[in-house]
Amino acid sequence: MDPLPHDWFALLALVFTLGLKHGFDADHLATIDGLTRFNAGRRVARWCGFLFSLGHGMVVMVIAVAVGALARTWHAPRWVDDLGAWIAIGFLTVLGVLNLAAVLSAQPHEVVRPVGLKGRLLGRFARTANPLLVALVGALFALSFDTLSQAALFALTGTQFGGVAHSALLGLLFTAGMMVTDGVNGLWIARLLRRADLLACVASRVMGLAVAGLSLLVAAHGALKYFSPAVDSFSEGRQFAFGLVAVAILAISFLAAVRLARAPASARS
Numbered sequence: 001m002d003p004l005p006h007d008w009f010a011l012l013a014l015v016f017t018l019g020l021k022h023g024f025d026a027d028h029l030a031t032i033d034g035l036t037r038f039n040a041g042r043r044v045a046r047w048c049g050f051l052f053s054l055g056h057g058m059v060v061m062v063i064a065v066a067v068g069a070l071a072r073t074w075h076a077p078r079w080v081d082d083l084g085a086w087i088a089i090g091f092l093t094v095l096g097v098l099n100l101a102a103v104l105s106a107q108p109h110e111v112v113r114p115v116g117l118k119g120r121l122l123g124r125f126a127r128t129a130n131p132l133l134v135a136l137v138g139a140l141f142a143l144s145f146d147t148l149s150q151a152a153l154f155a156l157t158g159t160q161f162g163g164v165a166h167s168a169l170l171g172l173l174f175t176a177g178m179m180v181t182d183g184v185n186g187l188w189i190a191r192l193l194r195r196a197d198l199l200a201c202v203a204s205r206v207m208g209l210a211v212a213g214l215s216l217l218v219a220a221h222g223a224l225k226y227f228s229p230a231v232d233s234f235s236e237g238r239q240f241a242f243g244l245v246a247v248a249i250l251a252i253s254f255l256a257a258v259r260l261a262r263a264p265a266s267a268r269s
Helices: 009-021 028-036 043-069 079-106 119-128 130-141 145-161 162-195 199-229 229-235 239-262
Strands: none
Touching: 009 145, 009 162, 009 199, 009 239, 028 043, 028 130, 028 162, 043 130, 043 145, 043 162, 079 145, 079 199, 079 239, 145 162, 162 239, 199 229, 199 239
């Protein structure tokens, strides 16, 4: 797991960027896709991404505050960092392969649906039109080792600057970043469902390949850091830059997909 910077403003920027990046998690994309499709035609459809990330963020906030309160009497053992790193690498690798396979196996006329692991376990909960239950689904998805460990990590760092209030602020910033990407993703899917033409199929493939490729790249980088002191040394202090690059890649891919989805029907000819 990457260490966080000790400069307060750099930490604020990094945690917000981590929230933006976390919103592009394949499990988030897959579940928001399922919720939005189930509610197609209902007003709540376009808000599924915001509601999902709101529930998800509430759990992050609770963990951040709880860890901030306990930080002075408890310190996480070293093995937790190693276990968290390898769980993240494993999940990202599997998600990258599954989403790449989804793109490659989709029929030309099909819109590619993102694939998530937690979505397969909790997918039945994604069939609801109640806004409160949509938020509850997001909260359930936050109860995983990767989310909880990430929240605990920046909460522990936040206590160095003044205690629980600083940890809570970091949790709020992480949630805000996540709500931006998840919310926009939900709006995009709702728009995509209204036009199931060739350009919509192409747009979904752009995002599918971007998510799969970035998942595999981040997993490979994590493994190289663990085994190569040179890569680990080079990565030290560059977490914010790496996060920005990841968000930029996904954002550019997303904008390209949106542009394709908005293209006039005449562009297909």
